[in-house]
Amino acid sequence: MNLKSLAKDTAIYGLSSIVGRFLNYLLVILYTYTIPAESGGYGIVSNLYAWTALLLALLTFGMETTFFRFSNKADEDPERVYGTALKMVGGVAVVFLALIAFFLKPIAGALGYSLHPEYIAIFAVITALDAFQAIMFVRLRQQRRPIKFVALKLSFIFASIILNLLVFLVMPRFFGRFPALESAWQRFDYGVGFIFLINLICTALVTFGFIPELKGLKLKFDWALCRRMLAYSWPLLLLSLVGILNQVADKILYKHLVPGHEGLVQLGIYGACAKIAMIMAMLTQAFRYAYEPIVFGASKDKNNVSTLAAGMKYYIIFTVLAFLAVIVYLPLLKHIIGSSYWEGLGVVPVVMLAELFMGVYFNLSFWYKLSDQTWWGAVMSAAGAAVMIAVNVIFVPRIGYWACAWAGLAGYGTSMLLSLVIGGSKMKVPYDVRGILGFAGLGVLIYCLHSLPVWLGANLPAWLSITYGTILLALYGLAVLKSLKKHKEI
Numbered sequence: 001m002n003l004k005s006l007a008k009d010t011a012i013y014g015l016s017s018i019v020g021r022f023l024n025y026l027l028v029i030l031y032t033y034t035i036p037a038e039s040g041g042y043g044i045v046s047n048l049y050a051w052t053a054l055l056l057a058l059l060t061f062g063m064e065t066t067f068f069r070f071s072n073k074a075d076e077d078p079e080r081v082y083g084t085a086l087k088m089v090g091g092v093a094v095v096f097l098a099l100i101a102f103f104l105k106p107i108a109g110a111l112g113y114s115l116h117p118e119y120i121a122i123f124a125v126i127t128a129l130d131a132f133q134a135i136m137f138v139r140l141r142q143q144r145r146p147i148k149f150v151a152l153k154l155s156f157i158f159a160s161i162i163l164n165l166l167v168f169l170v171m172p173r174f175f176g177r178f179p180a181l182e183s184a185w186q187r188f189d190y191g192v193g194f195i196f197l198i199n200l201i202c203t204a205l206v207t208f209g210f211i212p213e214l215k216g217l218k219l220k221f222d223w224a225l226c227r228r229m230l231a232y233s234w235p236l237l238l239l240s241l242v243g244i245l246n247q248v249a250d251k252i253l254y255k256h257l258v259p260g261h262e263g264l265v266q267l268g269i270y271g272a273c274a275k276i277a278m279i280m281a282m283l284t285q286a287f288r289y290a291y292e293p294i295v296f297g298a299s300k301d302k303n304n305v306s307t308l309a310a311g312m313k314y315y316i317i318f319t320v321l322a323f324l325a326v327i328v329y330l331p332l333l334k335h336i337i338g339s340s341y342w343e344g345l346g347v348v349p350v351v352m353l354a355e356l357f358m359g360v361y362f363n364l365s366f367w368y369k370l371s372d373q374t375w376w377g378a379v380m381s382a383a384g385a386a387v388m389i390a391v392n393v394i395f396v397p398r399i400g401y402w403a404c405a406w407a408g409l410a411g412y413g414t415s416m417l418l419s420l421v422i423g424g425s426k427m428k429v430p431y432d433v434r435g436i437l438g439f440a441g442l443g444v445l446i447y448c449l450h451s452l453p454v455w456l457g458a459n460l461p462a463w464l465s466i467t468y469g470t471i472l473l474a475l476y477g478l479a480v481l482k483s484l485k486k487h488k489e490i
Helices: 004-034 043-060 063-071 078-102 104-110 117-142 146-174 179-187 192-210 213-218 225-255 261-277 279-297 304-328 332-336 341-363 366-372 373-399 401-426 433-455 462-485
Strands: none
Touching: 004 043, 004 213, 004 261, 004 332, 043 078, 043 117, 043 192, 043 225, 043 261, 043 401, 063 078, 063 117, 063 225, 078 104, 078 117, 078 225, 104 117, 117 192, 117 401, 146 179, 146 192, 225 341, 225 373, 261 279, 261 332, 261 341, 261 401, 279 304, 279 341, 304 332, 304 341, 304 433, 304 462, 332 341, 332 462, 341 366, 341 401, 366 373, 366 401, 373 401, 373 462, 433 462
C-alpha cells in the first residue's frame, strides 16, 4: 500500500470535504441565528434534506462503487463502463422527474407539505442533478483528478454561501421598502424556501463544469455490460438504501412520531446539534474518496489485505483524535449554532461515536465488495437499519431526539459487529488488534478524564475546561506521534 499516496489524496479530497463542511457550518450559523428554533423552520430543512439523501441513494443505485469495480477489471473497457453507467443513471433520473411532476400534489400532501408543493418540486430537480453528477464525480476519482473534483465542489459551496448571505443578511434590509419581499420571507417559513432555491441554482451551475465529462453520453451503450453491472449493483442499492436509512430515517420519521409543530421544533434542534458532530462523517468521507480507488486498484495485489489492515488502524487513530478534539472544544464549537438550539448539545458525543462506528463498518466492508458478494452488505446494513428504526419508533415518543442519537449508535454498531464476525470467516485481514484497541482505549480514558469534573458536579469555567482538555488531547497526540515514528512512510 502506498500510504504516502493515500495521505496525499486524502488531504486533497479532504480539502473539499473539510473546507466545504466548515463553510457549511457558517451557513448553519446563519440559519440557526436567523431562523428561531421555535419556528420549526430548521426542522423542515432537516426533514427534506433527509429525504433527498435517501432518494439520491435510490437514483444512483450503487453505480458509484460498481463503476470502480468494473473500470478496474482487466477484461472491461473503462470508457465503455463510464458511458454505460452515465446513461443508466441519467435515464433513471429523467423517469424520476417525470413521475414527480405528474404526482406532485399527492406526494406533497403525503409528506406534509401540501401548502408548499414547490419544495418537493425543487428537491426533485436537485436530487436528479446530484445523481447524474455523482457518476461524473466518481469518474474524476477513478482518473485520480482530485484538483478538478475539489474545484467543482468548492465552486458549489462558494456560490451557495454568497447567495445565502445576500438572502439572509441583505434582503431583510429591504423589507420596509418592498413589503412583497417580507411577505415572501414569511410565506416561505422565514427564508427556508430560499435555502432550497439557492441549492437548486448552485447545483445547476456545477453541471456546466462537467461539459468535458458529458462527452461520455456519446459513448456506445453496452446492454450486456449493463446487465453485468446491474447484477453487481442491485445488492449495493439495497446496501446504500439501508445505509442511508441509518443516517436519515430518524429525521424522516420524527415528524410522524412527534406530530405537529412541536415535532418540527425538536427535529430542528436535533438536526442543528448533529451538524457539530458531522466532523466525523466529514473525515470518513474524505478518507473514503481517496481509499476506494487505491483498494480497488490494488484488488489483484496479494498484499491487498495489508492495505485494508493499515487503513483500518490509521482511520481509528485519527477519528478518535477528531472525536476528542470536538468534545474538548465544544464550548467554542457550540457557537456554530444559535443559542436557542443549545439544549440539544448533549447528543453530540453519541452522534459522533455513531459516525465512528459507521466508518469502521465502511472499512470492514471491502471483503464482500472485492469478492463480488455485495448482497452480504445489504443483509448487514438492513439488520442495522432495522435496529435503528425500532429504537426510534419505540423511544422517540418517550425521550425525544435523544432516541435518535442512541438509535444511530445501535444501528451502526450492529452492522459493524456483523461485518467483523462474518467478514473474519470470509477474508483473513491481519488487523493490528492490539494497536487499534490501544488507541481506542486511550481515547475512552481521555474522554472519561475530561468528563470527570462534570460527572462529579463541578461546573468548570469554559476556559479552564478547554485548557484541561487540551492537555489531555496533547497526551493522545504524543502517543500518535510515537506510533507514526515507527512508520517512516507515513
